[in-house]
Amino acid sequence: MNRKYAIGVDYGTQSGRAVLVDLSNGHEVADHVTPYAHHVIDERLPHSGEALEADWALQHPLDYIEVLTTSIPEVMKQSGIDPADVIGIGIDFTACTMLPITELHEPLCTLPAYQDNPHSWVKLWKHHAAQDEANLINEMAAKRGEKWLARYGGKISSEWMLAKIWQILNEAPEIYEAADQFVEATDWVISQLTGQITRNSCTAGYKAIWHKQDGYPSEAFLASLDPRLEKLADTKLRGDIVPLGTKAGELNEKLAALTGLRPGIAVAVGNVDAHAAVPAVGVVTPGKLVMAMGTSICHMLLGDEEKEVEGMCGVVEDGIIPGFYGYEAGQSAVGDIFEWYVDEAVPAYVKEEAAQAGVSVHEWLEGKAALQQPGQSGLLALDWWNGNRSTLVDTDLTGLLLGCTLLTKPEEIYRALLESTAYGTRKIVDAFRSSGVAVDTLYACGGLPQKNRLLMQIYADVTNMEIRVADSKHTPAVGAAMFAAVAAGPEAGGYATIVEAAENMARVREEALRPNPEHAAVYEELYQEYVTLHDYFGRGGNDVMKRLKNLKKHY
Numbered sequence: 001m002n003r004k005y006a007i008g009v010d011y012g013t014q015s016g017r018a019v020l021v022d023l024s025n026g027h028e029v030a031d032h033v034t035p036y037a038h039h040v041i042d043e044r045l046p047h048s049g050e051a052l053e054a055d056w057a058l059q060h061p062l063d064y065i066e067v068l069t070t071s072i073p074e075v076m077k078q079s080g081i082d083p084a085d086v087i088g089i090g091i092d093f094t095a096c097t098m099l100p101i102t103e104l105h106e107p108l109c110t111l112p113a114y115q116d117n118p119h120s121w122v123k124l125w126k127h128h129a130a131q132d133e134a135n136l137i138n139e140m141a142a143k144r145g146e147k148w149l150a151r152y153g154g155k156i157s158s159e160w161m162l163a164k165i166w167q168i169l170n171e172a173p174e175i176y177e178a179a180d181q182f183v184e185a186t187d188w189v190i191s192q193l194t195g196q197i198t199r200n201s202c203t204a205g206y207k208a209i210w211h212k213q214d215g216y217p218s219e220a221f222l223a224s225l226d227p228r229l230e231k232l233a234d235t236k237l238r239g240d241i242v243p244l245g246t247k248a249g250e251l252n253e254k255l256a257a258l259t260g261l262r263p264g265i266a267v268a269v270g271n272v273d274a275h276a277a278v279p280a281v282g283v284v285t286p287g288k289l290v291m292a293m294g295t296s297i298c299h300m301l302l303g304d305e306e307k308e309v310e311g312m313c314g315v316v317e318d319g320i321i322p323g324f325y326g327y328e329a330g331q332s333a334v335g336d337i338f339e340w341y342v343d344e345a346v347p348a349y350v351k352e353e354a355a356q357a358g359v360s361v362h363e364w365l366e367g368k369a370a371l372q373q374p375g376q377s378g379l380l381a382l383d384w385w386n387g388n389r390s391t392l393v394d395t396d397l398t399g400l401l402l403g404c405t406l407l408t409k410p411e412e413i414y415r416a417l418l419e420s421t422a423y424g425t426r427k428i429v430d431a432f433r434s435s436g437v438a439v440d441t442l443y444a445c446g447g448l449p450q451k452n453r454l455l456m457q458i459y460a461d462v463t464n465m466e467i468r469v470a471d472s473k474h475t476p477a478v479g480a481a482m483f484a485a486v487a488a489g490p491e492a493g494g495y496a497t498i499v500e501a502a503e504n505m506a507r508v509r510e511e512a513l514r515p516n517p518e519h520a521a522v523y524e525e526l527y528q529e530y531v532t533l534h535d536y537f538g539r540g541g542n543d544v545m546k547r548l549k550n551l552k553k554h555y
């Protein structure tokens, strides 16, 4: 039999990537990236140009289709593979990235009647403007003793589905009414490939408070928030919820023609980016923390038992790999903080010197920062440029840089920002361990491990742990292709289970990053200072960040 292949498509924050993967060994035969034409929409609405309020982050759903129709033909062309040997397609997505759609699955924002209403657009995972709703959900759930709250670390995030839907209902009831369903973008793209909505258990479990045995929060709870939400689960979130690796359907004629693939091949149900990456680095057992490192970091871990961990994003049975409890925690800005610094705060001379040296500003700063020793700059930062997603779960917290003097250099600030994100990860590791969930080894994948070696060494030193790095360029996409192989099944040349797919296809580099003991000792001291600042500004010692944010609201 000829070699068989699957397509994995990874939808990130700024772009989507398609990868053609060899199912015999997980090798990425060809890949192609399509940046989103409309980028992240966080300042002005397309078409009307209306200014968006603070903390909004939207996307254009047709950018997602463009990824399919541009990147898939491109990988097919690059590889020269016969479409007859491509047996399936799978996708992974940022989440909770959600949109209102009509009965015909049209995004409301693509219809002239709704396009000028910001609530008709895709709300991206980092849309944080539903914090008031999230606070009320948490208050009410705690008051009623809702048992699901513990599964989400004691707090639902403003990023999650219910907070976003309730914000739509509060601020644009006409959009709530017009929406036939609210769907995760990952499920919407699958509906475009297959013709029907199939909701996946991963986004439903982590982002929409759905539980395998108990379903969604009860009607009584939803009605206690707002009587108009009482029937939400049975109406606008309706439909069966199926496990990862399930075949959602077959590729329809329209998308087959647009992508150059054969109609009828298996389409796997949607998945989340970080979750898809776990089997792709070969992690199918507990104790191995996988960090999907890009714009943000998601920390993924398997466990044998369901434990309560402060501020985790969630624990979902079978949520990552069947047979285990899948834990997720995360930092809502990592690469985004470095990008902010490079775009908004670096002096002109740095940009000029980087240009002269023929390197990016990131690379220039990394090179200079690597010459510094831990503690040498006297700087310490809190990594809350986009709020805190674990362990405090509070998007009203903001960033902090301490210790600047008239001699502080840009590369020192850059290094302090890299370090702050490593401390944030260490805090998450400590939270798992103190709740009895083992973390023995770190695995890293995503864009950052390939882009910044210093960053990765700092993570090894701050956590004092070895880090295994993925040997794939687009790890979540390889994971999505693995789930496609499972959806296609052994009869088509795929696999029976994701564990079997991982045994054959997962890849990590031989060489691991090891902590430097001298650096680790200094970082231990600095981390304790970080913890002091974390608790002081994050646990009510001084709510100055919130007061400042409130003042800002007057402008």
Ligand SMILES: Nc1ncnc2c1ncn2[C@@H]1O[C@H](COP(=O)(O)OP(=O)(O)O)[C@@H](O)[C@H]1O
Binding pocket: 012, 013, 014, 015, 293, 294, 295, 296, 334, 335, 336, 337, 338, 339, 340, 362, 363, 446, 447, 448, 451, 452, 455
């Ligand atoms: N050399 C670098 N060092 C550190 N961060 C970088 C570097 N180059 C780009 N970045 C950051 O990487 C992030 C994008 O990560 P990537 O994994 O490629 O995408 P995504 O988060 O969309 O999946 C951006 O936030 C950007 O600031």
Ligand SMILES: O=C(CO)[C@H](O)[C@H](O)COP(=O)(O)O
Binding pocket: 012, 013, 014, 093, 094, 095, 096, 125, 272, 273, 274, 292, 293, 294, 295, 296, 297, 298, 330, 446
């Ligand atoms: O919440 C998440 C997954 O549960 C991710 O952080 C979010 O999807 C963004 O991912 P990325 O930083 O790779 O763009």
